[in-house]
Amino acid sequence: LTDDSHAATERSGSTAEIYEYIDREKDRMVSELQEFVRKPSISSEKEEIENFSAYLAQRLEDTGLEVQLVSTKNANPTVFARLEEGNERCLMVYAHYDVQPPDPVYEWTMEPFGGELKEGRIYGRGTVDAKGGLFSWLKAVEAYRKVVNKLPIDLLFLFEGEEEIGSPNMGPILKENSDAFRRKNNGRIEGIVASDGREDPKGAPIVNLGLKGMLFVDMSLQGPEKVVHSMYAPVVDNPMWYLIQALSTMKTIEGTILLEGFYDNIRDPEADEKSLVSAMSPDEDGMLESLGAREFREGVRGTELLMKLVFDPTCNINGVTGGYCGKGAKTIIPSRATASIDFRLVPDQDPDYVFEKLRSHLVKKGFGKIGLQKRSSIQAIKTSSKERVARALIQSTKEAYGMNPHVYPMLGGSNGGLATLHKLLNLPIVGSGPGYIHLCHAPDEYIGIEQYLRGIKLAVSTVSVLSRIV
Numbered sequence: 001l002t003d004d005s006h007a008a009t010e011r012s013g014s015t016a017e018i019y020e021y022i023d024r025e026k027d028r029m030v031s032e033l034q035e036f037v038r039k040p041s042i043s044s045e046k047e048e049i050e051n052f053s054a055y056l057a058q059r060l061e062d063t064g065l066e067v068q069l070v071s072t073k074n075a076n077p078t079v080f081a082r083l084e085e086g087n088e089r090c091l092m093v094y095a096h097y098d099v100q101p102p103d104p105v106y107e108w109t110m111e112p113f114g115g116e117l118k119e120g121r122i123y124g125r126g127t128v129d130a131k132g133g134l135f136s137w138l139k140a141v142e143a144y145r146k147v148v149n150k151l152p153i154d155l156l157f158l159f160e161g162e163e164e165i166g167s168p169n170m171g172p173i174l175k176e177n178s179d180a181f182r183r184k185n186n187g188r189i190e191g192i193v194a195s196d197g198r199e200d201p202k203g204a205p206i207v208n209l210g211l212k213g214m215l216f217v218d219m220s221l222q223g224p225e226k227v228v229h230s231m232y233a234p235v236v237d238n239p240m241w242y243l244i245q246a247l248s249t250m251k252t253i254e255g256t257i258l259l260e261g262f263y264d265n266i267r268d269p270e271a272d273e274k275s276l277v278s279a280m281s282p283d284e285d286g287m288l289e290s291l292g293a294r295e296f297r298e299g300v301r302g303t304e305l306l307m308k309l310v311f312d313p314t315c316n317i318n319g320v321t322g323g324y325c326g327k328g329a330k331t332i333i334p335s336r337a338t339a340s341i342d343f344r345l346v347p348d349q350d351p352d353y354v355f356e357k358l359r360s361h362l363v364k365k366g367f368g369k370i371g372l373q374k375r376s377s378i379q380a381i382k383t384s385s386k387e388r389v390a391r392a393l394i395q396s397t398k399e400a401y402g403m404n405p406h407v408y409p410m411l412g413g414s415n416g417g418l419a420t421l422h423k424l425l426n427l428p429i430v431g432s433g434p435g436y437i438h439l440c441h442a443p444d445e446y447i448g449i450e451q452y453l454r455g456i457k458l459a460v461s462t463v464s465v466l467s468r469i470v
């Protein structure tokens, strides 16, 4: 992966001292994260968001940063903070402070916003996604300033408040406030580190160099104005049948996506990207267990499994609703049918192009009556492993964890905010951060204390490595 196998032992004196400070202060740092998690910040809850963004701004100021809340009409504010001390190099850190709703709450055995500590874990919505990683950076800055006073690079922090609802306002916020997101001296920014790499189920760190794109669409069809007795099925169209038949024309059982032109613009992965993937060996059983699945599609395993996860685009059904499946007998023709589908896209598939291909496919197959609503459209992003910020993050992850990270050219997920950031700021983006990736959006989300402390050390190490790497 990298040619610096000796790097882990070459930790600079100051980094070791900062690590010691973190170990000394860990109890306080843990209780501060608990407090951070206890303050809810569900994207759609305006009052929570207002309170939380103000609280976050205060915490950043307490850490010595200059803070600015940047927003646009009706948007949750982006919290932007800077620590500029005249260094040549500068890194931007991205995270989001909003969280998913904890629903369904009955699946939680812990309080979703309790921040409870149990058996070495801090439980709560947002501990992994993404407050743990975000807060790690605050604590890293604190530790750095306490031990060596001045950081060796400048830092910019961009904390978004609408990631969990698809970052609808990231574009307008960046465009309307383009002066805000620069260095004061207009100098170069090395790139963006996002704390959404995280760890695999065995605790091995992941560095991700890209994210898939996404097209998220609602399909709907109105049938008869009201529910009709099924005795009329010979003469009245059933919208559920129509929708299900339309869905079945979109993909083969083997997995080939049948929209004409869907595969048109896909850029083949680079040789070094393929070798990054083939260097990893997946823990299939661990993955299956954490997914609660019995087997992988088509029985894929090993390198093929990872290649598919990383490089394959998808067409997925999130849900189909309509009609009646409740208690008792009800024989009806439903009046309405809806489906929610998403496509995960790879470079250089354009989500809007795929949307048009979906529309023309349905028309061509005789399903033109189905209404389509585009809910989000996100471009895939990918950073070269040769970028300095990528090399720095790979090396610092190795230092902080004492093991080689899994380096993914792309993760299967998508992040509209990051895609927009990448497009509008034109900066490479890489990700690595603490916490198990499979706990995102899950009930009983938690971050282990050790994971969190390592996250702080990872941030410290990232600053240190980026200041000296060639």
Ligand SMILES: [Zn+2]
Binding pocket: 100, 129, 164, 440, 441
């Ligand atoms: Zn999330």
